[in-house]
Amino acid sequence: HAGDFFCDQSFTRSQFGSLLRAVQVACFQSVICTTIVRMSEVPTVPSEVKLSKKELRKLNRGMDKLSTDDHPQELPVVIVDGDGGLESATTAYGMLPLHQSQYKKGPDFVDLKDVAQEGYVDQYIWIRGRLHRSRMKGKLCFFVVRFQDYRIQNVLSASEHTPKEMLAFVAGIPKESIIDVYGCVKKSPVLIEGCNPDTIEIHCERVYVVSAALPTLPLQIEDAMRPEDDETVLSRVHQDTRLDNRYIELRTPVNQAIYRVEAGCVRFFMDYLTKAGFVNIQTPKMISAASEGGANVFKVSYFSGSAYLAQSPQLYKQMAIAADFGRVFTVGAVFRAEDSNTHRHLTEFVGMDIEMAFKNHYHEVVDLIADMFVNMFKGLQREFASEIDTIRKQYKSEPFQFLEPTLRLEYREGIQMLREAGWDLGDLDDLTTPAEKFLGRLIKQKYGTDFYILDKFPLDIRAFYTMPHPTEKEFSNSYDFYMRGEEIMSGAQRIHDPALLTERALHHGVEIEKIKSYIDAFRYGCPPHAGGGIGLERVTMLFLGLDNIRKTSMFPRDPKRLTP
Secondary structure (H helix, E strand, C coil): CCCHHHHHCCCCCCHHHHHHHHHHHHHHHHHHHCCCCCHHHHHCCCCCCCCCCCHHHHHHHHHHHCCCCCCEECCCCCCCCCHHHHHHHHCCCEEECCCCCCCCCCCCCCHHHCCCCCHCCEEEEEEEEEEEEEEEECEEEEEEECCEEEEEEEEEEEECCCCHHHHHHHHCCCCEEEEEEEEEEECCCCCCCCECCCCCCEECCCCEEECCCCCCCCCCCCCCCCCCCCCCCCCCCCCHHHHHHHHHHHHHHHHHHHHHHHHHHHHHHHHHHCCCCCCEEECCEEEECCCCCCCCCCCCEEEEEEEEEEECHHHHHHHHHCCCCEEEEEEEECCCCCCCCHHHHHHHCEEEECCCCCCCCCCHHHHHHHHHHHHHHHHHHCCCCCHHHHHHHHHCCCCCCCEEEEEEEEHHHHHHHHHHCCCCCCCCCCCCCCHHHHHHHHHHHHHHHCCCEECCCEEEEEEEEEEEECCCCEEECCEEEEEEEEEEEEEEEECHHHHHHHHHHHHHHCCHHHHHHEEEEEEECCCEEEEEEEHHHHHHHHHHCCCHHCCCCCCCCCCCCCCC
């Protein structure tokens, strides 16, 4: 019906150009072009707009590309004969049929990260990836195929076996489409800017579209890849746009790197503790009463009654210790109904929790956790150096520094350092977030470390289940771990005596009836134990020196975001 539409309308030059581009896009997306009338049938351009001879020739060429007669023109659709998959395709380019696992056999694909190996030079290979960008230049078409952090330039050259229609087809594939490419790997005479590897290219013979993307993207991948401090950037992608279109933004190399580093944090955490004799346990996320007697919980319907999303697995970790498991850890979702719209708070995050029975002193637990973190940091720097470098190219930061053994200061020592720097604080005062960050800078200047422990916090600023210090009644057997001046783990020796636990709960104004099951867990004997909870996203953020925890949460949840 396009011909009727054209003949019933009058257009200015710009309107006609816009419509022509829209028709081109529709042709590609539909695979079969709509009927386009010949140039002689296009309505006369309004008299107020006069086209030059050059403009008319350009317009004619544009129309000739779309149609040569009154019949629908089909873009190439690949026909696959037999059960050989792509290798039995009847054309060198086109749209593949919908992939429904029709063929068990097919070509062996080479991962983009492996293409740079010497063994592939002058060899013919198949690759699959996303079309990152493309451009035509005379009888050549250059296009980049991307997968994760790897980008390889591909070259098509018009020849007897490669018609110009194939070049036009490839140049018209929308960015981010999934494509299959077959060609010969060649060493490039020059380094190819923006590619990784940048020393090789593929001279293509076949190009197929596996899954076409829409022509208009909600954000441009290249814009999302630009360094934050690049003053030449004309188009910046805002955080909300990134998060609203997370499934696209996560394709960028920096995000691929961030979540590999984060996965490394979990792996090193679990491996170290498993080797140290810990048991990985799974704890309920729906509970009958608010964790720890707190109020900041999410209430959900539970059949005929109500339930709560767990703020912490602490009760169940301690029950496992009371059940003689000795050493336990768990990794899972934690929920906090706190209306905190800060750079470091989420309403749902991944908690990495530890609980451990000890024989003599709670520092046995503190020392083990410190060694676990040092092992994690070393592993990340050793095994994820390439990913860390990718992240720092986009988000500038200083390398993370730590000491062996880990620096441990008493809370009062930290307060004294702040006093000497001009802060008005008492020994028993709580640290505000600005005070914590400032102390972190002081410690970095004095000791040269981003990672440290504060020990023996004032008793009244800790949770009711925290064991009091045996001789200094105003202080407690509790500790916090810090990275770059921000707390990443809070822990303590727990009160395992039900009478003292009841006394401390009443002192804090906690209703005993609400925590009865928690107190009852210690009425039948429980060994001395300590532990703590670590926020995975916060550890990753601070290790990498990022400015917002939403960069390390794949699909973040905060008071203002519940999608995607």
